[in-house]
Amino acid sequence: MSDNIRVRFAPSPTGPLHIGGVRTALYNYLLARKMGGTFILRIEDTDQTRYVAGAEDYIKEALEWFDITPDEGPGYGGNHGPYRQSERKDLYAEYVHKMVEDGNAYYAFDTPEDLTKAREEAKANGNHSFKYNWEIREKMRNSVSLSAKETKELLEANTPYTIRLKIPTEQTISFNDVVRGEVSFASYELDDKVIMKGDGMPTYHLANIVDDHLMEISHVIRGEEWLSSTAHHVLMYQFMGWEAPTFAHLPLILNPAGNGKLSxxxxxxxxxxxxxxxxxxxxxxxxxxxxxxxxxxxxxxxxxxxxxxxxxxxxxxxxxxxxxxxxxxxxxxxxxxxxxxxxxxxxxxxLMEKPGADILEILKGRKNAEQLSQYSDDYLLKMIELMRERVILFDDFVDNGSFLLGSPKEYDEKTFKKKYKNENAVHFDAIKSLISEQTDFTAENLGNQVKNYIKSNELGFGAIFPILRIILSGTMKGPDLFAMMELIGKEEVLIRWEAINTLQNV
RNA sequence: GCUCCGUUCGUAUAAUGGUAGUACGCCUGAUUUUCUCUCAGGAAACAAGAGUUCGAUUCUCUUACGGAGUACCA
The missing domain is CATH 1.10.1160.10 (Glutamyl-trna Synthetase; Domain 2)
Structure with a gap:
């Protein structure tokens, strides 16, 4: 095997890229980076009926969001292009025809209706798995069952046809999967897959092996859903006389209940x-x-x-x-x-470890951006430090820390009621005065002053702090009380102090 | 149905021919004015059976269960 590692991520642009696809892309990327290889994006758009506008852009945007941008691909350059299979259509004919000439593939003139009918008949006879294979091949309309003359006439009359792979009857096809070890299939179990469709486009199977070969792909890393058809691919490599790449079939990502692929x-x-x-x-x-x-x-x-x-x-x-x-x-x-x-x-x-400046930049591009725009970066950076151990998602900085961007919208009245004692009213007034007198408005100084007051008046922290916390933030959850005071500033603290009066009367 | 693949705490996984570690989640405690974070501790797993072996979670086979595939879709 060549020691030039080339891997590809080959999604179909039929919709948004699934998170399982992202993982496949990631593993491809990681192997490429580790081995000093090349990570290629190839768009598998051979089914024009399933084309979805915007899907390719979505795929690229997703990869770029993760910063696993392809080295080669549509829009990324590379000298093995084009990287969209629809743009490679003409390339495939040569290879299909070689397989037909070699007797490894054949023309099939069955219409979709013929096939549906055959399936229904098989089903009526209790056969659950209609397979277009060696058993049935001779009974269908194709260049194997028909004479050369008939075939020629049909082709000359422009009869629509597909090209199918002619699977040998008795052959064990085995390959070594990096993840699963040796996997083998009996060829008589395999069906004669369509490799060229009626519209002249290849199916996945053909396009896949031709492109992997032409693009000099060394490792095919893809989801386990491809394991079953890998035998067909291996066979085609044999037919073409090409060396097959190394295969690695990834386990599926299941839904939380474990009964099926995540969808x-x-x-x-x-x-x-x-x-x-x-x-x-x-x-x-x-x-x-x-x-x-x-x-x-x-x-x-x-x-x-x-x-x-x-x-x-x-x-x-x-x-x-x-x-x-x-x-x-x-x-x-x-x-x-x-x-x-x-x-x-x-x-x-x-989020706990991410630099504050990076977080701020991201926050400015998110849903609460407008609210943030009223504050200085300096202020917001401090807020981020106060909140970072208390968030899970980016928006939690603002959603859970809204009291640092304006007065509380609502108050935890229940806890206020429980903790507020009328006999302490005089102390709250005194603490308010104490705070208003401070010129050194730092968390450290404020903390010292208030704590000293509480101690010298033989009060419990539990009688004072919860009340201060609620009037400042409205909730019992939040950063250090005095750090909050420092951030919002003296004026704002004194304004919020008014809540102590309204809450008493609720 | 058939073919292929799989099966270690609830979840993700590690290791090992001599019974199992880590992380998330959960529970308890410490710290904290509170919520977090952090720290300490705890409960919790080798699908079943047979075989090989002195001894199997580890090797082999069978069963069960789960998943994927079974299109002129990828």
Whole structure:
């Protein structure tokens, strides 16, 4: 095998890129980076009836969000193009015809109606699995069952046809999958797959092997749903006399219940995104990790561990660490369930460590941007430091810290009632005066002053602090009391102090 | 139905021919004025059976269960 590592991510632009697809792309990217190879994006758009506008752009935007931008691909350059299969249409004919000439493929003139009928007949006879294969080949209308003369006439009359692979009757087809070891299929179990459609476009199977060969792909890393058809692909490599790439079939990402592939349906059902970016069409909108407030690096780290492990106890990986640690050998065989709790935890961890300036920049591009624009960067950076250990998602900075961007909208009246004692009214007035006198308005000084007051008046912290917290933030959750005071400033503290009077009367 | 693949705490996973670690989640405690974060501790798993072996979670087989594929879709 060539030691020039070239891998490809080959999605079909039929809709938004699924998070499982992102993981496939990620593993391809990681192997390429680790081995000093090339990461290629190829758009598999041979089915023109399933083309969805915007899907290709979505795919690229998603990869770029994760910063796993392809080295080659449509719009990315590279000298193995074009990288859209629809633009390679003419390339495939040569190879199909070679297979036909060699007797490894044949013309099939069956109409879709003929096939439907054949399937129904088989079903009526109790045969659940109609297969267009060696058993039935002779009974259908194709260049195997028909004479050369008949075939020629049909072709000359422009009769619509497909080209099917002629699977040998008795041959064991086996290949070595990096993840699963040796996998083998008996050829008589395989069907004569269509490799060239009636519209002259190749099917996935043909386009896939031709392009992988022409693009000099060394490793095919794809989802397990392709394992079954790999035998067909291996056979085609044999027919063409080409060396097959190394295969690695990734375990599927399962829904949280574990009974099936994760799908867009599950996102709605379990209440989390299954797509990297939001996808909006006329009638459907799907949530995205980005819009939900996830950090791209956190999601990437989370995804990397869904079906792969470094073999060590390490969980948090920087991109560089991931590249260094990654190996096809450590890919897990069994399907992995999607666990949003773990994703949340990763995000929380990443947000705690992310530079404040980076967070601020992202926040300025999100839903609360306008509210933030009323404050200085200096102020917002301090707010971020106060909130960062208390958030999971980006928007939590503002959603959970709104009291740092204006007076509380509502108050925890229940706790106020429980903690407020009339006999302490005099002390709250005194503490207010004390605070208003301070010129050194730092958390440290304010804390010292108030604590000294409480001690010298033999009061409990529990009688005072909860009340101050509620009038300042409205809630019992939040950052250090005096750090909050320092941030919002003396004037604002004194304004909010008024709540102490209104809350008493609720 | 048929073919292929899989099966370690609830979840993600590690290791090992001599009974199992880590992380998330959960519970308890410490810290904190509170919520977090952090720290300490705890409960929790080798699908079942047979075989090989002194001994199997680890190797083999069978069963069960789960998943994928089974289109002129990818």
């Amino acid at each position: 867009k349906r599950h996102g709605a059902k379990f209440g989390f995104p299954v797509f990297p970016l939001e996808w909006k069409q006329e009638e459907e909108t799907y949530r995205g990790f980005r819009e939900d407030g996830f950090d791209a690096d956190a999601v990437m780290n989370f995804l990397s561990l869904l079906g792969w492990s470094s073999g060590t106890d390490q969980e948090k990986f920087t991109r560089e660490e991931l590249i260094q640690a990654f190996s096809l050998d450590n890919i897990v065989k069994s399907g992995a369930r999607f666990d949003i709790d773990k994703a949340n935890w990763f995000n929380q961890q990443y």
